[in-house]
Structure formats: C-alpha cells, structure tokens
Amino acid sequence: MGAGIVGAAIARALAREGCAVTVVDRGPAAGGTSAGGEGNLLVSDKEPGAELRLAQRSLASWLRIEDELRDELPEGFPGLELERKGGLVVATTEAGAAALEGFADAQRAAGVRAEPVDDARVRELEPDLTPHRTAAVLYLEDMQVQPVIATEALLAAARRHGALVRPGVEVTGPVLGRGGLVGVDTTDGVLLADAVVLAAGPWSGAVAERLGVVLPVAPRRGTVLVTSRMPRRVGHKVYDADYVGAVGSGAADLQVSSVVESTAAGTVLIGSSRERRGFDERIEARVLAALAAKALLLFPFLADVQVMRAYGGFRPFVPDHLPVIGPDHRLPGLWHATGHEGAGIGLSLATAEILRDQVLHGEDPSAAEFRLDRPTLLPHLGRAA
Template identity: 55%
Template sequence: MRARPDLVVIGAGVVGAASAYFATLAGLRVLVVDRGHIAGGTSSRGEGNLLVSDKEAGPELDLALLSQRIWREELGEFGRLWEFDDKGGVIVAATQASAEALTGLTAGQRASGVTAVDLGAAELPEYEPYLSRALVSGAYYPQDAQLQPMLAVAHLLRLARQRGAEVRTGTEVTGLLRDGERVTGVRTRDGDVAAGAVLNAAGPWGGELAALAGVRLPVLPRRGFVLVTEPLPPTVRHKVYAAEYVGDVASSDAALQTSPVVEGTESGTVLIGASRERVGFDTTLSPRVLRALAAKAITLFPSLAGVRALRAYCGFRPYCPDHLPVIGPDPRAPGLWHACGHEGAGIGLAAGTGWLLAQALTGRTTDLGLAPFAPERFDSAITGEE
C-alpha cells in the first residue's frame, strides 16, 4: 500500500478480518498486520457457533442479534464460502431447578427478539433422537447457526483485499507511534507505518496491545478444550448443550468449569466442549479436563460411551471481567480503537463488531450504542478481575 492507510488493523483473526472488510467497504484504506498467520490465534480454536441461545437479555444479546442479521443478510451471499450452517440449537435441562431457570431465560430472550421454543421432555426426541431420556425439558433456538471460522477469516480478508486492503502476516507490532497523546501509527519489526487510526483486534493479547499505548484493558485468556470423536453415523443434529452452560459462560470464577456442549459435523465427527478456566496461556493438555468433558457429554448422549476420541485441542477466549467485548475509540489515547475481548462468542459477534466499527470510523450513527462496550469502562468499575 503506497498511500498512508486510514486504518491499521492489528490482528488477522475473525474480528480483525470482519473489521477490515467492513472498513474497506466503507471506503477506508486498510492495512491488516499480524505477527503470525491468518487465523493463527483463537479464531482457529473454536467450533464456530453463532449463538443467541447462550446470551441473556442485554448488550451482548443485542450485538449477537445484529451479527446474526449481518452474517445472514449483508454477508449472506458468501455463506457457502465459510460453510454457513443453519443448524439451530437445543438447550436441555436435567433437573427441575434447571428447567425453571431455562423457562426464565427463554422468556427474557423472547422479549429481546430471540425465537426460543420451550420443549417438554416428550418433545426432545423429535429434535434429537439419541438424547438421554432422563432430561426434564429443553428449548429450541432456530436462529443458532455455525460456520467454519478459519474459512470465514481467510475469505473476509480476501474480499477486503479485492477491494483494496493489504494484509501483512509475520509482522509484529512492537510499539505505537505517538504525537503527544495521539496514536498516529504502529511500529513493527519491519519499520514504522503511519496511519489515520489504529485498531487493536489482538484478541486475548488485546490487553498487551493497549499497554503499548499506556492504557489499561483487562483482557485475559480463558482456556477452553474441545474433544473431537471419530466419525460416527448421524448422532447429534443441532448444537446441544446443558442449561448450566449459560451460567458457566457468565461466571467470573478462575477455577475450572465444565458443562456439556455437543454437536455433530458434516464429516461425522462429534465436537465436545466446553471447559473454562483461567490459567494464563498454558497449552498443556489436561486429561482431567478431557475426562470431565467426555463424561458430561455421555450424560446427554449415552450412545457416545465407548466412542473413541481422535484428538483434542485448546484455545484462549479473550475474557473481560464483565463478559462484554471492547469496541470503539479509546478517549485515553485518541487515534487508538479497540475490537477485542469477545470471549467465547467472537466468531458470532465479529460481523456486528466490524459493521459497527465501520459506521463509527466513518462518522456515521452506529446501529447500536457503543457505550456498554467502551474501553474506559474498567477504569472506575469494580470488577471480578484478579
């Protein structure tokens, strides 16, 4: 790129890719830099679910609903490129107490525009024939969908490049250029790049990037494992998970939490999650966590007992203490913008994040208010951060 970019995006994950695509579409000259390769961070570590079902009414659900619209409409023509699958989600309750909590969750979600169908125990087999018969109730969410995250990142960046953006991999940002308080570009190992604005889309490393500008952003890694089975005949039709998962997502506990999340793939493998723990960037395989995931999956789908696991992998959700992403300009360092901290929902929320940022960067009114996502909100808040 010969001319000075209007925007340097740091991070070629799904959030950086969606932001680059929509900013380019809005007419900005965009340069994306990543110290690794495309989708080399957390974006290659998740199942790629676009969920509304696991979100309670509030700003994250509003962003999820906006993102749903954008994945389906504005980006709908490209859906086949990233294997967009309208599979739907099913939450199940194993106890009367969980069933009551689930009814409360669906009522609140419906009031916010989510389609959630309450299911009695007798209706569950119509949706999932191999589910345990011991479950008390469930809920069906037709809006829940899935895509292949690495393909989404690669194609969004390709589409942005076709419209004039540039992508440089193997380019680490080591500092930010300053003119007084103002951030005016990035320092990389290959030289300085001046830019109109700089976007921190560094996922779980977003806090480290913010520190380069001398501002605090409490983004921490929250580790999760995924267990992958051998290919099976069709066993799981939707994304299926226990009602307790919603509580685990919202928890700020650093200790290990596991709740069963199970789904089939086109190739026949079954993906089993979900674990959450804050142990820094430790990639050591944990048989203890994998055993817990397998045991809990069998409580939902007893026929998985005896099935062999092919492999397991882990990744680091970019966690913020209030479980909301950071999206928007940083008043503490003018010129610096953030799009990070999307925790376990960044694939789904990337579309809305990129869309809103493009509106804000070009001075338009944003479809959703950015106040709940403001970067400076942690300065005065009492949070669960450690």
C-alpha cells in the first residue's frame, strides 16, 4: 500500500526474490511525499544511532543501484540524476560553530566522513557563500537523486520482475481470517495476500485506522522555493547548522533552516521548513519569506534571483523520530515501512532490504530499533499522533 519511493523499493526487493507483488495507491505513482522532496541522500543531518546506521547502509545501496537498474531496465530508461555532490554544513555564530564541531566529532566516531574545512577551502568549494561564517564541515558521502525518476525506475524494475502496479486503487478496509490480516478490501475489489505492507508515508496513520489499528504517523508540512535557471551554481548541498536541530525537533510550530542546492537543470532549490498542521496544503507567504530570508544569510547573491515557483509536501512524522519497519504485533499479516519523515528517499533502499528479509526469513535482530513495539513508541500506540 503506497507507490512512493519506499513502497517502490520494497516492491522491487520482494519481486526480485520471486514474490507475487501488487502495489496499490489511491493516486499516481510518486504522487505524494516522493514528489514533494529534494531527493536528499544524507548522513550529515543524523546523530549517531539507529537512523544513521540505516542511512549508511542505504547509501551503500544507492552506490550500487545504478548498475543494478542498468541490467534490470530497458535500454534508454532515464538515469536517476544521482549526484555525489557532498554536503557543506555552515555555522554563522560562535555557538553554532561549537555545536557543529561537537556534532561532527560524534559522527566521525560513528564512521561518517566529516571534514572540517578552513576559509580558503570553503571559498574554493563555494565561492558565493557568505564570508560571515564561523565554521564549516564537508560531508563527502552526501548525495542527491531525482526522487520521482528514482521511484519510477524502482517500480519499472519491480514490473520487470513480475510485480503489478495499480494506481487509482484505494484501500477501504481489512480482510481478516486465520487470526490476522489476509488481504485488503479496495475500491477495485478484494486483494488477498500473505503479507500486507503499509508504506503510505504521512497517510499511513489514516490507512492503519481503516485496518483497525492505531499507528502514530502524522503529516509534517514542508515547503521548497525554486529559482529560475542561472549560470551560477551551488556545487554542494549547503545548509546552516540549525538544520539538524529542526530535523530532530518535535515541535508543531514552524521550524525554518536554510538548505540551498543547485539542480541538474540549473535551478536552485531553497528549503527547508517543517510544520505540523495536518494536511493543510496552502503555500503561505510567511513560510516563503522565512525560507528566502534564511537562504540570503548563506548566499547573498540570491537577492537578485527570481523565484520561479514553490511547492510543498508532507513528511511522515513519528513522535520518537525513527521510522517504523517490520511486523505489527497486534495484527499478524500487517507490516509497516513508514515514518521516515524527511529522510524517506535516502532510507528507502535499506528499508526495503530489511522488510524483504523480515517477510521472507523472519525477525531481523539488527532492525529491532525500528520495531513498532519499541519502548519509545509504545505510549503512542493507543492514540493517534
């Protein structure tokens, strides 16, 4: 259930093992969160722990995926626009510098390639970056992919391995039997299955409710500005050190930090905002103004650049900031792969590997931190987020 990048990756992983896979989504493929993101594949924003380890595993898979898809897809299928651009995290205050350097030290101890860079090196990496900076760290492993193309490629590969993809089919309820879930009722009839995987991103909580269980996944709104095309480029993903705090914050009010990067098409993407306001789709001037103001602190030249458009989307927010991957202990037959918030693109491949192994081979001890019944999530399982 869900034809975004997480669902697509899982469909491909299971179909490659010979499973009969059907993907359903009430909308088009990659029509939800996957279409509203920047395509981040990051380790730079993750504290040492379970999510960072998942990101490191997933990045290794992203480095292999182009060669794998070249063998699985027909000749001429569009490339993923996978860029090994690296990330540059910049502090503009003394307090921010101390926090950034401490964070990078901890990440290096966890195996992340995080290199402090001096002013001369920063000017070489990003000539247009503000001179008013107090510290900078280069993350060589950060990458970017075009998320819609990547989702379509994974679904196309799943089809080549026999999967069926059925857009415009909405799940309406459970099919119960043998003490658990044996399928789902949909707007296009009943689908029976040995395993039902819920990968509906921020809509996972609502779909879970239709199946009779509470899943504390809620939407967290984000907005991105897109400039017109220009000859000047931002060579890396550049963001201010406040971004890590905004990612980890559970606050419902507006959180804005600066994330600036060029695309292959020559535009510049400007993020990042986070706000919990349900499924309110409005793009508001107050958010756009905050994004623009933050971006100018890093790249003053953007003051003279036209904004071409803005778009938004919803991230799947979980109260303890970890994705849910694995079986539902309350309803046998139901599996979850959701709650990645803004990291779903980057974490999708490793998520698919974990879920594949769990479905086919049983419990995976290395994935215990993502279980639905983990201690940090148990208090939320009796009520909606």
